[in-house]
Amino acid sequence: MKEEVRIAIFGLSLNVLENMKQKVHLMYDDMVHIHWANIADPKLDILLVNDMFFASPTIQNLVGTQKIPYLRLINSNDKSGQINGDKLFLPFIASDEIRKWFKDRYLQVPVSSKVERVIAYRAKSLDIHKVVQEFLNERNGNLQIFDSYGNMGLMNTRTEQVWMETGKNIQSTDATLNYTYATMQMAQSVSDIQGLDLRYWLWNTLWKSESVIKDTSSKVFYKLQYWPQPSTAKDRQDIFKIAACFERGASMVQIEKKLSISMPIIQKFVSAALFANVLKEIDESEAQLIIEEKPSENVLRGFFGKLRLKLRL
Template sequence: MKEEVKIAIFGLSLNVLENIKQKVQSLYDDALKVSWANIADPHLDILLVNDMFFSSATIQNLVGAKKIPYLRLVNKNEKSGMIEGDKLYLPFMATEEVRQWFKDRYLRVPVNNKTESFVNKISQKMDLKKVVPEFFNERNGNVQVFDSKGNIALMNIRTQQVWINETRKLQRTDSSLNYTYATMQMAQSVSLMQGEDLTSWLWNMLWHSEDLDFNQNHPDFYKLKFWPQPDPQNERKMVFKIAACFEQGANLKQVVQKTGYSSEQINKFVSIAVLCNVLQKIPASDAKLMVEEKESSGVLRGFFGKLRKKLGL
């Protein structure tokens, strides 16, 4: 019986996939059987993955938790057949360097520590001010959202819809929040289903997340673009009162004075609202919220009475 090596290739078009399979097969002699496996195969020996999908939660679990030997496939004609760290450059060429890599992996030669460095980045802090705005950038199309705990949701940014991972019990995240481009199969799997509103879902996920840093400085004036839709159990009245102030145009200090809520609470609102595109920056001259040095309790009651009537609270 022939010995066997199981290899999975993920994220390539069919014609490129078949070309690579033929060339990889030629790297091994007849004494070794090459089996082309699915990435879910528990006995996987080697993973080749399109670099575009490398940061997805599924792939990170394979190379991070399960330590499957892998190569990230990157298109670069001038480096074709070269391996640098954990990257193999396409078009695929059966160079001596490539032959040695596949031989070493089958013989269980330890992978150089440098090739594992990227895997550890999945648990590092991301800059949410750079990540979250990409959820509103239409050029991204369909994206898969994940963090260090796994897959969160699939987004269609052009239609502003989101399909939540039903197996994920807690709808919150942390500073490892990230995204990757979704495969065509992922997009097709939800094409006939109605998704949730992306902005409302994102607002609530960030609002629920206790491990995020909302200590940014917000000295500017802002005006409300869209009313957030907080979960009823999650400080709904407070969110609506703060939003009502920003509907008139205000800064953080004015809203603290108007509502009596702490600067930390208002700052959390502003931080999330800016990330979710719910607030827009305005000149100070456009801010219409009226705040007096000593505002009577009767005036405050009148203000919030009108607000409750308006919002049906």
């Protein structure tokens, strides 16, 4: 039975990633099975990460708290194939130095104490709401967005466009959603391509991301700021019905009574909508949704009783 080493490569373009995988694979003999993992893998053996993403809380948790052996990937043609401390210089060349590093990690040789481990800050829980608000801040310009599964794509907050990573069919995300500022070269690579509408993409990604949904008070009143555009037909009817109620100003309790749609669905709408600035909180006095209350049986009896007395029936 082959022995296994689990390696995650994070933050590289698809072409560079595949090229690097092939070269890393050739460094190991046939008795070792390489399992290409993502950074959420609890049994990760080696992490190779684009230096631009090194300071993100998710990466810091892996290298600082979990002590996963890692190398920071930095482009430098002059130093290609070299390792300096915790830095591996690209383009990737399988030099003797690199082969030794990977072999030592496979044999679980501890990292030399002379290696400088640059820990920018310890991991902390990301406030995904704050991250999403930065996506809606036009001053940020070009951003590269990613989560624990790798690069998601590029975003321009001024033109409100998103370009998904080529070859990936990304439908959802998780609480590790984050960003870094994109380089000029990255921005130029999509300058002639029409991107997705940022708000359209944001709504649909959050709607499908169950892990980021948060409970909110069902008695708070909200008003619709703009209409979401659901990408799947199966959700469209409920989403548009809920949105129509919030357009007049309403609470979740009112909408549940009016539409007979389950509270979890309404809660999911509100959570995604608050993240994406689809809703804003309002005072109860501003709400205009009218709920027609059906008269109770006792009220009807009382009404007809008074009517009989008045008519002396």
